[in-house]
Amino acid sequence: MAHELTFSNRSDFFKPSQTLAITAKAKKLIASGESVISLAAGEPDFNTPDTICQTAIESIQNGFTKYTPTSGIPELKQAITLKLQQDNHILVTSDQIVVSVGAKHALYNVFQSLISPGDEVLLIAPYWTSYYEQVIMAGGVPVIINTNMMDQFIPKIEDAQAVLTQKTKLIVINSPNNPTGAVYPRKLLSDLAELAMQNNLWIISDEIYEKLVYDGSEHVSIASLSDDALSRTVTINGFSKSFAMTGWRIGYSVASKELSKRMTCMQDQVTSNPTSFAQKGACQALKISPDFIFSIQKTFQKRRDLMMREFSDLSSVKISKPLGAFYMLCDISEWKNEYNLSDWDISNRLLDDYGVAVIPGEVFGDNTVVRLSYATSEVNIIEGVKRIKDFARSLK
Ligand SMILES: Cc1ncc(COP(=O)(O)O)c(C=O)c1O
Known part of the structure; x- marks a missing residue:
């Protein structure tokens, strides 16, 4: 039957x-x-850019078409740590980097590794749609902090405080922001880092648009603000937006060694490494003028x-x-x-x-x-x- x-x-x-x-x-x-x-x-x-394409093509021609270490090739992870030091004032070692199949995948790894069923996750609305869906996929409960156009979509720290509960596990920030275009000022980031410290929250800071800032605005990485902020922040970034590499699917997370180890285990079982020659292209992107x-x-x-x-x-x-x-x-x-x-x-x-x-x-x-x-x-x-x-x- x-x-x-x-x-x-x-x-x-x-x-x-x-x-x-x-x-x-x-x-x-x-x-x-x-x-x-x-x-x-x-x-x-x-x-x-052509030089990135050429590097990837040459790497294919040279046979760089096999599995790589799951969390990324040493050359790329090393280049990312240097970039983080120079551009973001974030001091980390290579074993704190996990290179993934785009920033979206890096975020998925993080949510799966941090959220237990019922954990509350603070999202600042309007938010990028995949945060909401990925939090749900991990069994988490999105809790929304609203912002509005009158305030240039900058959240108020009191509004974040007002929604905290015993179950609040982490806050997601995204500056420069999709969809609002807001760039969070240093003072706000420092207040958010303080809030996270006082309430023992993780911070996910998605900085994929970091290079696209206008009118002299400054991009500040929250992980650079203090040792405490560094220890509780997962910084997410990638190559899609700054280098017009959306189809290459290379992104990365920067986190504590323990969390990076857990995310690597997950990636080991789910995707293995991101595409070998795309990683070579990413190395070249970091050398671009x-x-x-x-x-x-x-x-x-x-x-x-x-x-x-x-x-x-x-x-x-x-x-x-x-x-x-x-x-x-x-x-x-x-x-x-x-x-x-x-x-x-x-x-x-x-x-x-x-x-x-x-x-x-x-x-x-x-x-x-x-x-x-x-x-x-x-x-x-x-x-x-x-x-x-x-x-x-x-x-x-
Ligand atoms: C805020 C934000 N984070 C992450 C991503 C995903 O980037 P990637 O192409 O590296 O997966 C996007 C893409 O639209 C985005 O807008």
Whole structure:
């Protein structure tokens, strides 16, 4: 007799990434010849620098195509420790680095290694969607600290204090921030480190956008603030955003030796090493001239300014001024309230009827906003915002 095949209970809670889904839908429409402007993408639109590609190609040709140590090749881990010392003032040894299949994978390793069922995890909303889902996957309970556009999405320390319980295990911070573009000031980071010390919390600091800061803003690594902060922080970073290497899938965690050992054991059993020749490419990325980073910073800052200018004559939405990353939030409360449209209605109509892809804020825990990415050409930014304005006019 045939029995119905069943799935794990756990898998009932797996959700697709909506940011990836909307981006993929926009790409598919563009490929099929539709006139679609994607302001949805979470990746730089530049090519990976040639020298990085050449290094990886040569390493394949030289036979560097076998398993490597699970936590990464010594050459890359050594280069990362040097980078952390120079750029972030974080002093660690190679055995505190685990190189993974992207920062997303590094985060998964950390959540799985720190969270026991029922542990509460503080997330600052709007938050990057995968934190929420990965915390759930680890059996944790996300607890939200809200921020708003008026305060440039900078959290208040009292709001963090107010949600602490006996079960609070860790706080996730992400500066420069996806989706808000906020860059946390040193004082706030030092207050958060103090809060973590007093309440014995782990800190996860996702610094993947560290190089993309504008108007002279400073990126500060919370782990650099004190020995205590260093011991309780897991710093997450990767090569995707700064070097246009999203497809290479190389990220890393920086943590205590004990935690790194546990994460390596997990990686041993789940993926083994990240791709051998992609690691070689990452080594080369760390040798690239700072001029490359300056030039992409300049490009993104110019695009951000352009996007803000293009929005300046649209009074029915408010926009934030991002100081980092490559996203801008657009407050759509007026459209919601006056025309009874949800953030999903708006993003669906923008894509289906006006050919512009944006991400609904519900995905980031705030349904009063939509997220726009300015990791696209100036022509696309002008046309994309024009289409949003056409949509706005159609509402009247
Ligand atoms: C805040 C944040 N962290 C991590 C990642 C994942 O980066 P990676 O490509 O290294 O997995 C992203 C990608 O969108 C991100 O926005």
